[in-house]
Amino acid sequence: MRQKRSYEDISTGECLKTLGSLVGEFRLPSFLTPLCMIAEVIMEMMIPLLMATIIDDGVNAGNMNVILRTGGMMLVLALFGLAAGIGGGVFGAKASAGLAMNLRSKMFRSIQDYSFKNIDRFSTSGLITRLTTDVTNIQNAYQILLRMAMRAPMSLLIAMTMAMVISFRLSLIYLIAVIFLAVFLFAIIRKVSVYFRQVFEKYDDLNSSVQENVSAIRVVKAYVREEYEKDKFDKAVGNLYRLFVKAESLMVTNMPVMQATVYTCILLISWFGANAILQDELTTGELMSLLAYCMSILMSLMMLSMIFVMLTMSLASAQRVVEVIKEKSDITDPEDPVMQIKDGSVEFCGVDFGYNDTAEEYVLKDIDLSVRSGEVIGIIGGTGSGKSSLVSLIPRLYDVSEGSVKVGGVDVRQYSLKTLRDQVSMVLQKNNLFSGTVIENLRWGNEDAGIEECRWACALSGADEFVEKMQGGYEAHIDQGGANLSGGQRQRLCIARALIKKPKIIIFDDSTSAVDTATDAKIRKALNENLPDMTVFIIAQRINSVMNADRIIVMDDGVISDIGTHEELLASSEIYRDVYESQTNGNGDFDGIAS
Ligand SMILES: Nc1ncnc2c1ncn2[C@@H]1O[C@H](COP(=O)(O)OP(=O)(O)O)[C@@H](O)[C@H]1O
Numbered sequence: 001m002r003q004k005r006s007y008e009d010i011s012t013g014e015c016l017k018t019l020g021s022l023v024g025e026f027r028l029p030s031f032l033t034p035l036c037m038i039a040e041v042i043m044e045m046m047i048p049l050l051m052a053t054i055i056d057d058g059v060n061a062g063n064m065n066v067i068l069r070t071g072g073m074m075l076v077l078a079l080f081g082l083a084a085g086i087g088g089g090v091f092g093a094k095a096s097a098g099l100a101m102n103l104r105s106k107m108f109r110s111i112q113d114y115s116f117k118n119i120d121r122f123s124t125s126g127l128i129t130r131l132t133t134d135v136t137n138i139q140n141a142y143q144i145l146l147r148m149a150m151r152a153p154m155s156l157l158i159a160m161t162m163a164m165v166i167s168f169r170l171s172l173i174y175l176i177a178v179i180f181l182a183v184f185l186f187a188i189i190r191k192v193s194v195y196f197r198q199v200f201e202k203y204d205d206l207n208s209s210v211q212e213n214v215s216a217i218r219v220v221k222a223y224v225r226e227e228y229e230k231d232k233f234d235k236a237v238g239n240l241y242r243l244f245v246k247a248e249s250l251m252v253t254n255m256p257v258m259q260a261t262v263y264t265c266i267l268l269i270s271w272f273g274a275n276a277i278l279q280d281e282l283t284t285g286e287l288m289s290l291l292a293y294c295m296s297i298l299m300s301l302m303m304l305s306m307i308f309v310m311l312t313m314s315l316a317s318a319q320r321v322v323e324v325i326k327e328k329s330d331i332t333d334p335e336d337p338v339m340q341i342k343d344g345s346v347e348f349c350g351v352d353f354g355y356n357d358t359a360e361e362y363v364l365k366d367i368d369l370s371v372r373s374g375e376v377i378g379i380i381g382g383t384g385s386g387k388s389s390l391v392s393l394i395p396r397l398y399d400v401s402e403g404s405v406k407v408g409g410v411d412v413r414q415y416s417l418k419t420l421r422d423q424v425s426m427v428l429q430k431n432n433l434f435s436g437t438v439i440e441n442l443r444w445g446n447e448d449a450g451i452e453e454c455r456w457a458c459a460l461s462g463a464d465e466f467v468e469k470m471q472g473g474y475e476a477h478i479d480q481g482g483a484n485l486s487g488g489q490r491q492r493l494c495i496a497r498a499l500i501k502k503p504k505i506i507i508f509d510d511s512t513s514a515v516d517t518a519t520d521a522k523i524r525k526a527l528n529e530n531l532p533d534m535t536v537f538i539i540a541q542r543i544n545s546v547m548n549a550d551r552i553i554v555m556d557d558g559v560i561s562d563i564g565t566h567e568e569l570l571a572s573s574e575i576y577r578d579v580y581e582s583q584t585n586g587n588g589d590f591d592g593i594a595s
């Protein structure tokens with residue numbers, strides 16, 4: 001079972017530190033954005049003051065000169081403000097998009113180093129959500145943070161100060177309103193952020209359900225499970241809907257409360273302000289400015305509350321992203337790696353193996369096996385008997401839980417991974433080709449392979465016939481996942497790709513299941529004649545595919561139940577004999593008999 005990881009593994013501080021370090025070369029725009037925003041606020045805040053001057057010294061005093069001069073200043077300030085605003089926008093976009101880029105490439109690099117075990121832990125769909133949605137959340141939050149986190153408190157502060165300078169007594173009304181609203185807003189936000197956290201967890205479930213369903217849509221249709229899947233999906237979306245409605249209903253209470261406060265403030269200021277004007281303590285212009293600052297103050301409060309919501313929302317994303325970055329591959333090169341592999345001998349000494357440390361029973365139990373260099377080993381056994389697990393230990397796709405696996409007399413954990421995997425080629429059960437040309441795909445095996453080597457490998461694997469018929473031959477295009485090839489053609493190309501490395505050990509994990517029996521035999525014969533020193537492991541369903549091997553291993557429920565040549569096993573192994581007879585008589589398959 002996959003271990004579900006919780007966000008709480010990584011502390012908020014550690015999370016922010018990691019994100020901060022990834023701002024990297026975008027530190028300058030990250031620094032300039034708030035500066036621009038502050039400049040914009042200052043310009044904006046000057047305008048009500050100038051307004052007061054125009055009204056009091058210009059209009060009321062009938063002085064055209066003051067009106068023109070102050071008007072001109074207002075224009076210049078407004079232009080400066082505009083420039084600062086644009087600058088803030090551009091730098092902010094640069095900084096946040098840059099952070100997103102750095103995050104994605106760091107995550108991608110980290111994922112490339114993952115062992116199979118690491119990938120098992122996160123699941124593919126989980127990794128994709130983290131690389132896309134979660135990073136976008138962080139990008140948006142960072143942009144808002146840079147642009148607003150300075151601007152909002154700044155404008156609150158300046159507007160408050162200006163109001164106090166104009167009339168200390170009247171500005172007390174604002175102070176009370178601000179305190180009241182702040183308390184109210186933060187109470188709401190605390191509640192809302194709890195809902196948003198839940199929303200993200202539900203998103204995860206939804207994503208994995210969609211991914212699973214869409215990638216397996218053929219199976220769903222074949223089993224007529226559409227209705228069931230629809231119900232399941234409706235439930236997941238319904239949950240999300242209810243959480244959102246809850247969160248948003250709380251959020252909208254903001255608005256009326258905010259407006260009521262604004263209007264109360266305006267009423268009170270107008271009332272007391274008018275009285276003050278009558279008593280000559282305040283001018284009309286000053287009253288106008290006070291009212292303008294009222295709006296600024298309340299707007300900045302609104303913004304601050306939004307920032308907090310954004311931040312709580314994106315913190316969950318940040319934790320998910322940092323998890324991917326911090327995840328350490330559990331299979332790495334040793335301190336002082338061995339760079340040479342002597343020969344293709346393989347030895348299993350008392351090997352136990354399980355996919356996770358918590359499972360009760362090992363998948364492989366007490367395996368002892370010694371294979372000479374150049375030997376051909378067939379492996380046969382029911383589905384889930386541990387065949388793939390056994391061979392995946394040789395190129396160190398997984399590490400053993402107990403005991404050791406040796407290649408060329410040296411523990412696989414002592415080699416550099418590159419050396420080991422260059423010399424141990426594995427043709428996986430579920431193979432992948434990549435979009436590109438035939439030759440590009442073949443060169444995954446060896447970057448420097450020339451066309452002659454590619455031809456040679458394709459001739460051995462029987463891929464040459466169809467490649468030469470394809471339009472463009474070795475330059476012909478292969479679609480993503482090899483979709484424009486048949487299963488058998490894909491397998492033959494994958495075998496060629498593995499052969500190009502000229503490895504000391506090659507492992508076929510059920511890799512010839514999709515080619516016909518005659519081709520299968522031809523490939524094995526070609527390998528035998530051309531690469532006689534190579535150690536070969538063949539996992540197969542058909543006894544035909546392994547009967548000529550030097551030795552055949554019969555796997556059963558994680559242990560080696562029998563081992564020997566075809567003749568020996570016919571005499572000694574009951575399972576083997578049964579399968580052989582059923583396969584020669586008809587089309588019996590291993591699972592039918594073995595279970
Ligand atoms: N990535 C994995 N994570 C957890 N369990 C696994 C994984 N791969 C295989 N297993 C389990 O290990 C057992 C052996 O699987 P495997 O070696 O693939 O069998 P075979 O290749 O003989 O069909 C099975 O019970 C299977 O469920």
Ligand SMILES: [Mg+2]
Binds near residue numbers: 389429509510
């Ligand atoms: Mg298998």
